Amino acid sequence: MPHKLALIGFGGVGQGFVDILEKKKKMLRDKERMDFQVVAITDLNKGSVHHPEGLCLKEVKRAIQENGTLDAYPDQPGLIRGWDSKETIEKSNADSIVEMTFTNVLTGQPAIDHCKWAFQAKKNVVMTNKGPVALAHDVLSKQAEDNGVNWMFEGAVMSGTPALRLPQTTLVGNDITAIQGILNGTTNYMLTRMEKGLSYEDALFEAQKLGYAEADPTADVEGFDVLYKILILARVVLGIPLQREDVTCKGIQNMTLADIEKATKQGKRWKLIGSLIQTEQGLKATVQPEMLDLNDPLAGIQGATNAITYNCDLSGPITLVGAGAGIIETGYAVLIDLINIERKR
Known part of the structure; x- marks a missing residue:
């Protein structure tokens, strides 16, 4: 069964992560027996698409390149547009939420709420956002544990370098x-x-x-x-x-x-x-x-x-x-967290 992902935030790191998934798809299947499938993407500025059977990543990239949004992603039966982050987290059939929104180091929001909604929905969270880890670690860790899901954030300190x-x-x-x-x-x-x-x-x-x-x-x-x-x-x-x-x-x-x-x-x-x-x-x-x-x-x-x-x-x-930064490096941090979640399953 594919490990289904919903991406919250689709800036440089999100797009770099999608490139990594495409590039490493065969290696992950052959060596790790893993298949990661993006079923939803939502971004405050770029729009939102969800399909329970998975999105075509080539079409996602084409849409972004065409006009900077997901509006040009082709319509198809079962496709849903317009969900905000809360709806995407709660209503999509994702197993894991990949949180890549802008870091607000003063409040940790909206990423803290994204984590809480995901844990309540029994979904794992992988994030590159340091705000929630720095400001709400104990509360979020307990909530993840209570709901039997994983919370991982290797990319929050030194990007793809495994400082944690x-x-x-x-x-x-x-x-x-x-x-x-x-x-x-x-x-x-x-x-x-x-x-x-x-x-x-x-x-x-x-x-x-x-x-x-x-x-x-x-x-x-x-x-x-x-x-x-x-x-x-x-x-x-x-x-x-x-x-x-x-x-x-x-x-x-x-x-x-x-x-x-x-x-x-x-x-x-x-x-x-x-x-x-x-x-x-x-x-x-x-x-x-x-x-x-x-x-x-x-x-x-x-x-x-x-x-x-x-x-x-x-x-x-x-x-x-x-x-300590970089699109591909931070995208790699997301991938290694997801691999470690999958190894636990």
């Missing part, structure tokens, strides 16, 4: 005493460019031009994006619930070339570091620019790349390096 699955599986048995990471590609790119002599303003402009930074870069440059990833790592990896106010947060918005030169003279390098350190007084959580020694694995991470170091009592420090 690595410590939860491969590093099991260790006591993790500290987690430190470069968890925002925009700011790491900017600091890399500033080290080459660009001013903060010029580095930001370049990052925006390349698509790394949004028109409003506040969440990146002031550290809020990293803050929410730290909340997720604390709860999911260390089992310690933290609130926003428990994390000391300072971004790079006041960094100058003089600061960069100071680090260079000391044989060090600035990085925006999200950090969780176990102390006798409890868990110390910070997001702040730090001068790292050049022999620190994180100091060598250049450009928009992300990295995270787990300090383990048995295996020692383990550093994971990879993309």
Whole structure:
């Protein structure tokens, strides 16, 4: 039986995920004995289509390419148009909901409601949205458990790089005493460019031009994006619930070339570091620019790349390096979560 999916949000990541499903369809069937079938897509701007026997992904892509919406998807018997996200979640015959809407890190909405509606409907949720994980992890985890469904969100921290699955599986048995990471590609790119002599303003402009930074870069440059990833790592990896106010947060918005030169003279390098350190007084959580020694694995991470170091009592420090964003990378995070759900069935 196909594993039926409903996609909530159909921006770049959603479209990239559809490309992955097409590309990997034969491999998934032959090697994993898995068949994922998209039965519904809904997007606030692009419209909505549902067919209980599955959508033709080639026609979905053609419709989007034609005019940017799903309006041009061909009519056929059984096709339903116009469902909003709640109707799609509750009325479609999907086994799993793939939540890929815009992240509101202040409220977690509407993604929190999407999760609640899905769990009430006895449907799994896979998401790339960090808001619900950071702000409502315990409530949503219990609701998923009570309804006998899965909630997975590997893509919420480092996209397709397994920043959550690595410590939860491969590093099991260790006591993790500290987690430190470069968890925002925009700011790491900017600091890399500033080290080459660009001013903060010029580095930001370049990052925006390349698509790394949004028109409003506040969440990146002031550290809020990293803050929410730290909340997720604390709860999911260390089992310690933290609130926003428990994390000391300072971004790079006041960094100058003089600061960069100071680090260079000391044989060090600035990085925006999200950090969780176990102390006798409890868990110390910070997001702040730090001068790292050049022999620190994180100091060598250049450009928009992300990295995270787990300090383990048995295996020692383990550093994971990879993309922290990207359409294909984040789409892959969705796929690996779905594969793991299917393996449990």
